[in-house]
């Protein structure tokens with residue numbers, strides 16, 4: 118669906134001439150492949166390059182070099198007509214909604230249909246009604262943006278972005294201005310739309326929770342470079358880069374090394390065995406594996422902390438345990454864990 122190859126973006130010196138600031142290398146050597154129908158997240162700290170990157174996907178930002186192929190077409194070479202056609206295939210939603218305040222909800226959603234000049238008023242009216250139902254706003258059609266909550270405004274933004282039946286939806290920090298409950302509702306709506314319409318979604322966020330709730334794959338960006346990417350469960354449970362580790366740590370109190378420092382574990386200073394973190398993903402999460410291991414070994418296993426949660430549809434569990442016993446017995450425990458695909462890391 119989308120292939121980004123050796124993409125670079127430098128904001129030139131002239132733009133900053135007044136402040137004498139140097140040119141900014143906002144993106145360096147970005148290579149990404151985003152598959153049709155997936156929800157792909159790009160996460161990073163403020164200033165990492167997220168907005169610049171997502172805006173190159175509809176040429177709101179032109180790269181300095183490199184290619185952006187969408188459905189096989191290199192969009193960096195498009196002229197104005199080509200760009201106009203491209204943007205009808207790509208919807209975008211924004212953190213601050215960008216609605217037309219003088220128009221009603223229905224008129225906001227109608228606007229992109231009207232400017233294509235392709236549809237009769239009856240066709241447009243039918244499409245607006247359909248979109249209002251899709252985002253759950255049928256009752257609000259004649260209200261103005263100022264009369265809506267933040268979540269309702271974003272629903273209008275989503276309906277408007279979907280008006281021309283795009284193949285791709287870009288979400289620029291779409292839930293950052295919303296409270297946690299409304300964020301969940303909007304994320305559920307995006308997931309629902311992704312499934313119902315098979316729409317490819319690319320989103321940028323600085324919140325790991327957003328990635329964990331709806332994305333299939335994720336890329337972590339730092340200093341304009343992709344530092345890590347992969348399936349969300351893999352990146353979330355086994356973060357490799359320091360930035361990823363710290364963002365994961367902020368999003369759950371349990372899954373990072375910092376959260377597992379012995380001082381945070383009750384009685385950990387009196388540990389007499391090994392402090393081990395166990396991580397398991399999928400159906401095994403609900404099986405009594407630890408009881409079976411405990412029954413088959415003289416090693417003593419004490420649970421110090423534990424959690425079960427979900428990454429999108431996949432359950433996972435993490436346990437912090439102390440294992441005490443003879444070396445051979447502990448080795449046997451590790452072998453059994455391996456046999457059940459339970460990852461184990463000795464922390465202390």
Ligand SMILES: Nc1ncnc2c1ncn2[C@@H]1O[C@H](COP(=O)(O)OP(=O)(O)OP(=O)(O)O)[C@@H](O)[C@H]1O
Pocket residue numbers: 128132133141142143161162163164165166167168169170323
């Ligand atoms: N128009 C511009 N002119 C000059 N530098 C810019 C411009 N836009 C962004 N930058 C710089 O490029 C870098 C990447 O910015 P970008 O907005 O893409 O980051 P971001 O990850 O989206 O940050 P945030 O989460 O704060 O929006 C930053 O150093 C920023 O200061």
